[in-house]
Amino acid sequence: MADPRFYSVSKPLSLAEIAELSQSSLQSGADGAAVFDDVASLDQAGLSHVSFLDNRLYVEAFSKSKAGACFLREDNADRAPEGMALLLTDDPYRAYARVACAFYPFPKIEPSCHHSAHIDPSATMGAGCRIEAGAVIGENAEIAPRCSIGANSVIGAGCSLGKETCIGDNVSIFYSLIGERVLIHAGARIGQDGFGFAMGEDHFKVPQLGRVLIGDDVEIGANTTIDRGSGPDTVIGSGSKIDNLVQIAHNVCLGRGCVIVSQVGISGSSRLDDYVVIGGQGGLAGHLHLGKGARVAAQGGVIRDVGPGETVGGTPAVSVRDWHRQTIALSRLIGKKKT
Numbered sequence: 001m002a003d004p005r006f007y008s009v010s011k012p013l014s015l016a017e018i019a020e021l022s023q024s025s026l027q028s029g030a031d032g033a034a035v036f037d038d039v040a041s042l043d044q045a046g047l048s049h050v051s052f053l054d055n056r057l058y059v060e061a062f063s064k065s066k067a068g069a070c071f072l073r074e075d076n077a078d079r080a081p082e083g084m085a086l087l088l089t090d091d092p093y094r095a096y097a098r099v100a101c102a103f104y105p106f107p108k109i110e111p112s113c114h115h116s117a118h119i120d121p122s123a124t125m126g127a128g129c130r131i132e133a134g135a136v137i138g139e140n141a142e143i144a145p146r147c148s149i150g151a152n153s154v155i156g157a158g159c160s161l162g163k164e165t166c167i168g169d170n171v172s173i174f175y176s177l178i179g180e181r182v183l184i185h186a187g188a189r190i191g192q193d194g195f196g197f198a199m200g201e202d203h204f205k206v207p208q209l210g211r212v213l214i215g216d217d218v219e220i221g222a223n224t225t226i227d228r229g230s231g232p233d234t235v236i237g238s239g240s241k242i243d244n245l246v247q248i249a250h251n252v253c254l255g256r257g258c259v260i261v262s263q264v265g266i267s268g269s270s271r272l273d274d275y276v277v278i279g280g281q282g283g284l285a286g287h288l289h290l291g292k293g294a295r296v297a298a299q300g301g302v303i304r305d306v307g308p309g310e311t312v313g314g315t316p317a318v319s320v321r322d323w324h325r326q327t328i329a330l331s332r333l334i335g336k337k338k339t
Contacts, residue, residue, distance in 0.1 A: 001040050010103050012037040015085055021102050022095035024071060027086035039100045052096035071095040109148050175228045179216035187223040194227035194250025
């Protein structure tokens with residue numbers, strides 16, 4: 001259960017309301033009028049809590065759980081403890097997420113502006129914004145209605161934020177145009193210089209003259225860095241989710257709905273089509289193209305283009321089947337040497 005010092009739970013919900021919100025089906029015989037007041041993990045849940053089973057590794061914990069209700073797939077229903085109300089769905093985790101959001105809705109923005117914030121007179125501020133202590137908003141910046149800007153964050157000259165965008169503490173944003181409902185976590189750096197040099201004895205610096213364009217409904221994790229373009233823009237497509245400690249270099253283009261996990265590095269001018277997924281610590285060489293729905297396994301080192309729907313892994317990255325074959329072959333060779 002969530003610590004009440006940090007999280008406020010909303011009103012209780014009936015089982016019928018939970019089923020409707022989660023787009024799941026109540027198993028026959030469940031009491032739709034039964035009331036639940038929170039969500040919890042299988043091992044911590046009580047009779048008034050809703051939990052979920054999505055991973056077969058937790059079937060044993062599920063069979064011993066004291067949760068009053070649980071989201072699960074129908075093929076696990078026969079392992080349920082007696083008396084537990086079952087909410088049947090093909091995607092238990094998504095169903096759980098919908099209900100968790102109902103119990104713990106995103107906090108509403110309380111409009112205010114701290115006296116220590118500095119807003120340039122030429123900046124445009126929409127109604128209902130919240131500006132925390134020490135924030136700086138530069139000249140000609142455009143802040144749409146109902147935005148939130150955290151403590152000590154800097155919105156540079158000419159930058160724009162779409163409505164209901166939330167900027168965490170200690171974020172810096174320069175040379176950027178940002179869409180609506182974007183969430184940028186603490187310490188992120190958006191729009192700084194790309195790493196561009198004409199190599200030689202003096203490594204002559206190349207001016208970075210592009211921008212960062214971020215679509216709607218994007219989330220960017222803590223301490224992630226996104227360089228502005230060198231001439232072309234760096235683009236983050238709508239709906240993309242970027243984890244903490246990610247580095248995205250100049251001129252990179254992400255399509256819609258991409259998922260980039262922590263500590264990934266994407267070199268300059270790489271292009272990712274819609275719904276590409278890169279696992280933790282994956283790395284891409286520059287000027288590559290990853291097709292729609294391509295996937296890179298954790299720590300994959302990609303040095304060639306990846307086709308649509310293809311899954312690759314290893315370093316250098318190859319098809320996931322070949323990667324597993326390489327791992328097995330290497331293991332056998334080591335085993336023979338030991339023998």
